[in-house]
Amino acid sequence: MKFYIPPQIPRLVIAFAIFISLFLVARHFLVPDTFGKYGHYRAASLIDNANPEIHYAGQQACFDCHQDIEDLKAKDVHSDIHCEVCHGPGEKHVLSSEAADIFKPSGREFCGSCHALNAAKPKSAIFQIDLNKHNVGKNCNECHNPHQPWEMKK
Secondary structure (H helix, E strand, O other), X not given: OOOOOOOHHHHHHHHHHHHHHHHHHHHHHHOOOOEOOOOOOEOOHHHHHHOOOOOOOOXXXXXXXXXXXXXXXXXXXXXXXXXXXXXXXOHHHHHHOOHHHOXXXXXXXXXXXXXXXXXXXXXXXXXXXXXXXXXOOXXXXXXXXXXXEEEEOO
């Protein structure tokens, strides 16, 4: 009994063989040598991440230039929160003294990341508001000074 093989089948087999060969060659050159040593990870990434560059300046560096903010924060509920939690890493700003080199948080979403209603957060630990009802359409810092939020702006 003789089987008939359509002419496209040998061409498809050759095309797949070429594709698989190219894939294996590309994979050989693109996958790092340490990939798979500790499961589905690149083992060398442990070394890369062992000593990351630190770009934080520390709260004292902020207070060295911003004594007025230190005085406000000392009397505030945010006194235990370091400046860089909201303003991001400050090393570049400390070195340049340029206002553009520090993040200035604004918007309801930013403040809401801590203060929006959340059943998982204890209400006694953090003041929460309903962003859908409280001063809708306004940014928080239009009424509140984030360094002294209980005093309303005039």
